[in-house]
Structure formats: structure tokens, C-alpha cells
Amino acid sequence: xxxxxxxxxxxxxxxxxxxxxxxxxxxxxxxxxxxxxxxxxxxxxxxxxxxxxxxxxxxxxxxxxxxxxxxxxxxxxxxxxxxxxxxxxxxxxxxxxxxxxxxxxxx
Ligand SMILES: [Zn+2]
Numbered sequence: 001x002x003x004x005x006x007x008x009x010x011x012x013x014x015x016x017x018x019x020x021x022x023x024x025x026x027x028x029x030x031x032x033x034x035x036x037x038x039x040x041x042x043x044x045x046x047x048x049x050x051x052x053x054x055x056x057x058x059x060x061x062x063x064x065x066x067x068x069x070x071x072x073x074x075x076x077x078x079x080x081x082x083x084x085x086x087x088x089x090x091x092x093x094x095x096x097x098x099x100x101x102x103x104x105x106x107x
Pocket of ligand 1: 071
């Protein structure tokens with residue numbers, strides 16, 4: 001059970017990293033739409049995923065958000081929600097994951 005939970009956290013973490021590199025947090029409308037889409041699909045269920053969701057919601061509403069990294073809670077040094085240190089750290093993890101489970105290409 002614990003392993004399964006760990007897998008889930010990892011899965012959500014990778015999804016957050018992917019979204020974080022794609023999204024432009026300056027564009028409120030875009031973030032609002034993304035938040036709605038994620039909420040509808042119930043993509044996130046772990047505390048980390050829900051924390052990320054909450055940030056998206058706040059940005060969409062134009063609320064003031066914490067300038068802290070959602071992963072390490074350190075100061076943010078860029079315009080995303082994850083600090084550069086964490087992005088670099090977890091970038092390696094992303095590639096490991098790809099090697100282990102090759103993405104199946106649809107015909
Ligand atoms: Zn960080």
C-alpha cells in the first residue's frame with residue numbers, strides 16, 4: 001500500500017513538473033482554464049497535487065500567491081511555481097522514469 005502511494009505521489013510530481021514547464025502563470029485566463037480542466041478530471045489526489053491545484057486556483061482568481069516553491073518551500077527564483085533548484089533536481093527523475101517505462105506510441 002505504501003509503495004502504491006509513493007508511486008502516486010511520483011506520478012503527480014511528474015505531472016506537475018510537466019505542467020509547470022508548459023504553463024505561463026502570467027496568463028490568468030489560461031491558468032483558470034487549466035485549473036478547471038484538472039479539477040474536472042480529478043487529476044490530483046495527493047497533498048502535493050492539491051497544493052498545486054490551490055495555487056492554480058489562486059492565480060486564476062488573481063489572488064496574491066506565496067512566492068515559495070511548492071516542493072521545497074524555498075524562495076522562488078523564477079516565474080513558475082517550482083524553484084530552479086527543484087526543477088533541476090527532478091529533471092533527472094523525469095528521464096529515469098522515461099527509461100524505465102517507455103511511452104507507447106499509438107499507431
Ligand atoms: Zn524548490
